[in-house]
Amino acid sequence: MQRNKKYAGRFIAVLALAMLLVLSACGRNSAGTIVEGKVNVVTTFYPIYEFASAIGGEDANVINLLPTGVEPHDWTPRGQDIVNTSKAQLFFYNGAGLEGWVPDFLKGLDAGSKVKAVEVSKGVDLILTTEDDGHNHGAAEEGHHHEGEEHSEEGHAEESVDAKHTDPHTWVSPKSALIMAQNIRDSLIEADPEHKAGYEERYAALSGKLKELDTEFTEKLSAVPNKEIVVSHQAFGYLARDYGLKQHAIMGLSPDAEPRAQDMLNLAKLVKEEGIRYIFFEELVSDKLAKTLAGEAGVETLVLNPVEGLTQQQAKDGDDYFSLMRNNLQNLLLALQ
Incomplete structure (x- = not known):
């Protein structure tokens, strides 16, 4: 003993x-600028940025808020991020409790902003755990606990034992990433139906790569x-x-x-x-x-x-x-x- x-x-x-x-x-870099004549999309961190860029192609201008080299859990936006998002058409965030700053951020947008906020993890079968992250990220109501x-x-x-927290790391599985990509495609088409064919074509290419990756992991x-x-x-x-x-x-x-x-x-x-x-x-x-x-x-x-x-x-x-x-x-x- x-x-x-x-x-x-x-x-x-x-x-x-x-x-x-x-x-x-780490230190911050410029997030990007709004481009007139395109669908402007603001994303909260890298995986969403990559999927939105792949599906949006030449028809969308995608701005990522999180700078290279920065871990997203405790990052918070700046004033310029609010300005850019207020002028954008779409705001893609992961949800599932990852970005705890989003509700206040959206309340802070310009009164005339027409940006649509989209939780891209919607539809993923979320994991609930009794493990906290030390910051109350992902706090959830009591529910079913997935293994x-x-x-x-x-x-x-x-x-x-009743305190449930949502695991926000949906994108780390190609199966969940595919659902996220579908949500991004649908939102882009809704915001810009004129370029539907391009979004569909580029989504098909991305989903093919995700399905191939899923097969590799599975086998x-x-x-x-x-x-x-x-x-x-x-x-x-x-x-x-x-x-x-x-x-x-x-x-x-x-x-x-x-x-x-x-x-x-x-x-x-x-x-x-x-x-x-x-x-x-x-x-x-x-x-x-x-x-x-x-x-x-x-x-x-x-x-x-x-x-x-x-x-x-x-x-x-x-x-x-x-x-x-x-x-x-x-x-x-x-x-x-």
Whole structure:
């Protein structure tokens, strides 16, 4: 018992140091400008921007609010973002609790604005979890809890089991991304019926790529012998649910939700007991906690990208949703053999 207390104390000290190094939001860049004569679309973060740009093509001017290299969970808009959105025809946001600032943002738009706000995750079978993200993101009424995600339960007895929170990371599964793309297509056609044929044609190309990606994930992950993954933050619930995996997260639904030391101890024990060989981390937030856990458990780290945004280098290299998701698949196959 004394040895366990001493180990826990040392682990808490390492954990505290790691938390100090968790990445905060990076600097901002200009979001873009309104273009006359086109459908102007404002998107809240990268995956929606990519899908809207692909479907909109030359008929739409798509402005992304979130700058390159910035993690979206705690980002908030500026005055210029309100100006641009007030002049746009469409405002695409993920919903499902990701962008907690949206209601106040929409109230702040110019009184004469005719922009239509569209929650692009509408229609996705949302995952509800009792795990909070530390910021009350995704707070939801009590409802059915879908499987496909796991976070250390021990040490949480003081929390109400009735407190449900929506997992907002819908786009991380190609199956959900396809629904999001359909919502974007329908909204563009409604706003600009004159260019319906172009939107339909470009959507067909995008949906074909998403279906191909879905097939790759389905076939390859169904063949792996192991199904347990340990990730830095709880962003892979939809991926896990749709492709037969089980995620264990160091942090909650937000990547800066502080983990409990007991959770870290439980995860280190799980990693050893299950023979898990890799701890996954992501590029837009610090890898310190993942490396801390990996060091304690005697395993290695790999990237698993929630595709919330591009790093500066990824943008320079021409990476996109599909290249990042295929990198994810390759790393999952390596870790789960």
